[in-house]
Structure formats: structure tokens, C-alpha cells
Amino acid sequence: MMANSYELYYWPTIQGRGEFVRLALEEAGAAYVDVARVAERHREFMDMVAGGDGARPPFAPPVLKAGDLVIAQSANILAFLAPRHLLVQDDEESRLWAHQLQLTLADLVDEVHETHHPIAASLYHDEQKQEALRRSAHFRTERMAKYLGYFERVLTRNPRGGGHLVGDAVSYVDLSLFQLVAGLRYAFPKAMARVEEDTPLISRLAEEVARRPRIAAYLASDRRLAFNENGLFRHYPELDG
């Protein structure tokens, strides 16, 4: 049975990987509680971070509760939500393709995290700055253009036109691409400006997502956290260039 209201469990002070889920819930106009941002529920959130005591423990946030279901892994959560909220065309081929794109986008997101933490997530960034410099240089000059060039090609080849990644309507993957663009512009403004010279369809799609009424209202609200240097996309000027 469908839940009338979702519960999202994610870190309360960063956008992080939870933001891809938040954007989908906002675009859907779905009722949800961002549990960790409710003061008296912080302990409950920390229990979930530790995996809870259920038969199907999550490894890490984000976690979505939908009725009796407890679902983790952001791409898995999105694949669950999308058909329920018309955030993807509901045929198997479209769902597989959207999920494939989302997983590819998630791979890039992982690589973004590695730029500031190339040695260990358990160390502070300051303890791995030399390695971060070296890794970021490769990320900026090789990986960013390779991945974004790929998504630009997907838009170019879409037989339904270059306005969306999947079919001819907005899907959750478009929302995630918007978030990726916003994050890369924040973390690597110089490098991203260069890459975007060659990805006009991505830039246009990101602007269109930002103008969608529910997304625009969300971005203007205090539910949208600011980017910061505890999150996934961090602006360390020495890592850009």
C-alpha cells in the first residue's frame, strides 16, 4: 500500500546524497518529513544511521520510510518513488534507462567526493590535501568533461528532443542532473565554466528544472540547505583551476 507521507532520514546540515531524493519528493509535491531536522527526532535518526534493529538494516543514509518499507541507496529510493509520482515514464524500458543514467550520475558523484577525500572518509580533508590536489587535477581535466560530455550526448541523441534525458517529459534524472550541475558550479566554478561551453543542452535543462514551480519554491525555502564544506560538493579554491 502507498504511504500517505514519507519519512526521509538524512544528515540535517548538508545536501549530500539526500538532496537527490529531496528534489524528487519536492517535484512530486509529496508529503514528507525530513526526520533529522525535527529536533526531538534526532535520536531516532541516529539509530537509523547505525542501521536500526530491523531485519533489513540500511548501510547508510539516505533512507526512505514508505509505510512498512525501509529503503536505502539513493538510486534505489528514486527508482521506487518515480513510477508512483510520474517522475519517469512507466514502461520497463524507460525505467531501466532512467535508472542506468542515475547510476552513472551517482558514479560521478562518488568521484566528486573522492576529490576532497582521496585517502579515507575517516580523515579530515586537511589530512589528505596533497593527494586531493593531485586527484582533483585529474578529475577536472579528464573526468568532468567525460561524464558531462556523455550526458550532453544523451540529450543530443534523445529522439524526443534534447530537452530531457528520458523521453519528452521531466524525470527524476533531470532533477538529479540539475543538482549535479549546481554542485559542480559551486565546487569547481572555473573548471565547470569551461566544461559548460561544450554542454549547452545540459545548461539549458538545469535552468529549466530550476524554474519549475515546485522546484523554484523549494530552492527559495529554508528546506533547501546551502552548499557547504561538510557536504559532497565542497568549494576549496585550490582544487579548482
Next chain:
Amino acid sequence: MMANSYELYYWPTIQGRGEFVRLALEEAGAAYVDVARVAERHREFMDMVAGGDGARPPFAPPVLKAGDLVIAQSANILAFLAPRHLLVQDDEESRLWAHQLQLTLADLVDEVHETHHPIAASLYHDEQKQEALRRSAHFRTERMAKYLGYFERVLTRNPRGGGHLVGDAVSYVDLSLFQLVAGLRYAFPKAMARVEEDTPLISRLAEEVARRPRIAAYLASDRRLAFNENGLFRHYPELDG
């Protein structure tokens, strides 16, 4: 419509991420062609690596062709194959849970790759050896035990008993866990021996998967490639300990 025969596009000299798909196809007894290992089709394989010219280009192998469908991202391929070949219980909750576990396992696999390539996939391992030493030390002492402890906990908590990750029958996630264990034993024999002291259910499940008739036949065949230092799981003695 179901394809009568699948085509798998993956690098022909390594197990890599393609092996998770190969194991599922073998357990299913599915007819498939490992395209890159057919000499006269190597060019066709390289075209696929480059993304092909279709409307839905893959970013990278593995890629599975099933009739008209062209599917990439190993976890996505497995989620597609599993319900068709009874490699997962066919209810939504089981499918979501299996996929969640597979994505978590894939995160660990990504971290394994980072141990020998912490700076850039485009550089040789020799060009990032110092960073690899440092990253591997954290991987061995923190990440391996954390992830494998998690999967052990999943087995312990399974209300249907600790013999399988999902429900009471073998699923594709069990096959992937077997491959993970085999790879970690190859790459980090010393560290893995220590971790396995605390994960008896994982060790037992890995042995049981290896004894399944179709898997045993596959492992004994020349279709199973050997681990080597071009793949995902590499044995560099200085990175173990």
C-alpha cells in the same frame, strides 16, 4: 519479449564488474555470448565501449543486449535479469531489498578499485603507489570490516535464516557476495583472513555458492578468467598486511 540469447559486452581478459553479470547468467543457465571473447567480434565490442551510435548509449561496460534492449550498469543489469530467471523472489519488497544490497556491495567494489588507483584511472598503478599504500591501509583496517560486518549482520538478521542474504533461497546478491569474497581473498589474503574470523556466515555462504552445480561447472571451465593485476581485485603484496 524475452530474448532467447543474451549478449554480454565486457572486457575479455578480466573478471571485473562483468563477472557479477556472468555469474548470474551462469547460475540461470541462460544462453549468452561473451562478445569480446569472440575474435571476429572484437571491433563490435570496441564500438560498444565507445557508446555505440544508438539513442541510449552506455557510458561503460558491462553492457547486456537482450533482444532490443541495451542495458548498462551492472546492478541495473542484474535487477533486470533476476526476476526473469528466478534469481530473486518476485515481489517488490524483495526486489528493492536485493537491489539495495547489490548497490551497497557495488560501493565496496568501487572502494576496492580505489585502493590501487586512488588518484586516477588514467594513470598506471605505478604512478600512484604512495597514495595506494596510504589508501589501502585505511581500506584494510576500516572499510573491509565495516562492509563485511554489515553483510554478516544482514545474514544474522534474516528471519528466514542465515543461509542467504534475501529470503530463503539463493539470489543474485548471494552470487555477487561469493565473487566479492573470492576477490578480497585474492587481493588482500592476510587482511581478509582476519576479517573472516568474524564473518562465519559470509564464509559459509561463499562456499555454498561455489558448490552449486552450475557455478562449480563455470568456475572449472575456461569461461572463468583468472584474477590478475589488470582487473578490479589485484594482488599487490605491499597493499595487504
